[in-house]
Amino acid sequence: xxxxxxxxxxxxxxxxxxxxxxxxxxxxxxxxxxxxxxxxxxxxxxxxxxxxxxxxxxxxxxxxxxxxxxxxxxxxxxxxxxxxxxxxxxxxxxxxxxxxxxxxxxxxxxxx
Amino acid sequence: xxxxxxxxxxxxxxxxxxxxxxxxxxxxxxxxxxxxxxxxxxxxxxxxxxxxxxxxxxxxxxxxxxxxxxxxxxxxxxxxxxxxxxxxxxxxxxxxxxxxxxxxxxxxxxxx
Numbered sequence: 001x002x003x004x005x006x007x008x009x010x011x012x013x014x015x016x017x018x019x020x021x022x023x024x025x026x027x028x029x030x031x032x033x034x035x036x037x038x039x040x041x042x043x044x045x046x047x048x049x050x051x052x053x054x055x056x057x058x059x060x061x062x063x064x065x066x067x068x069x070x071x072x073x074x075x076x077x078x079x080x081x082x083x084x085x086x087x088x089x090x091x092x093x094x095x096x097x098x099x100x101x102x103x104x105x106x107x108x109x110x111x112x
Numbered sequence: 113x114x115x116x117x118x119x120x121x122x123x124x125x126x127x128x129x130x131x132x133x134x135x136x137x138x139x140x141x142x143x144x145x146x147x148x149x150x151x152x153x154x155x156x157x158x159x160x161x162x163x164x165x166x167x168x169x170x171x172x173x174x175x176x177x178x179x180x181x182x183x184x185x186x187x188x189x190x191x192x193x194x195x196x197x198x199x200x201x202x203x204x205x206x207x208x209x210x211x212x213x214x215x216x217x218x219x220x221x222x223x224x
Contacts, residue, residue, distance in 0.1 A: 002154065030210060041202060042155070044212030087154060091209065097162050098209035099145060099170065104154040 001025055003090045005103035012078050012110050020073040020106045022088030031064055031071040032089035083110045114138050118203050118216035125193040125223045133188040133219050135203030143206045144186040148199040161186055193223045
């Protein structure tokens with residue numbers, strides 16, 4: 001089942017902070033985060049595992065609350081380069097194999 | 113470092129034609145995936161593979177076929193192209209199911 005992301009879109013000025021949320025109706029043990037710039041491929045940012053919080057690169061970090069089946073991505077002191085669409089991905093098991101199901105994405109625009 | 117290479121980058125097909133989208137990775141990853149991306153819908157999994165000779169259907173497999181004869185290559189075959197298959201197709205690979213995905217640059221396909 002596709003995870004739900006909120007908000008759908010965010011517009012910031014350079015230097016402002018943003019939070020992007022990802023929630024699932026199923027129990028989670030990991031969450032992936034990706035960023036995609038217009039016309040490009042998604043780029044892996046980080047993976048959060050059950051019980052862990054991981055900091056990524058620049059000033060982007062994330063948290064994972066497995067009880068609430070939620071993850072949040074935090075973008076601090078945003079830069080112009082942070083603009084793009086952010087996707088969370090949650091694993092689903094099928095026939096003993098795992099694959100990621102992605103949310104619909106959150107479009108982040110950072111203006112000067 | 114080539115990573116994941118997809119060809120072609122763009123293609124226009126007529127209804128009923130067939131084609132193969134090529135995907136190759138040089139990272140010795142066992143796991144490979146095909147996703148399609150439609151505006152505002154996120155990434156939908158078409159097929160995936162956990163190793164050479166092993167493939168399985170994803171969420172939207174109808175109208176597509178795959179094969180995985182080597183670790184490196186994972187081609188996607190479209191038979192009898194339909195306008196509903198107009199999309200951007202991304203191939204991805206990962207070292208393990210709990211690893212980040214590396215995406216190719218995508219193939220933009222239009223069926224007219």
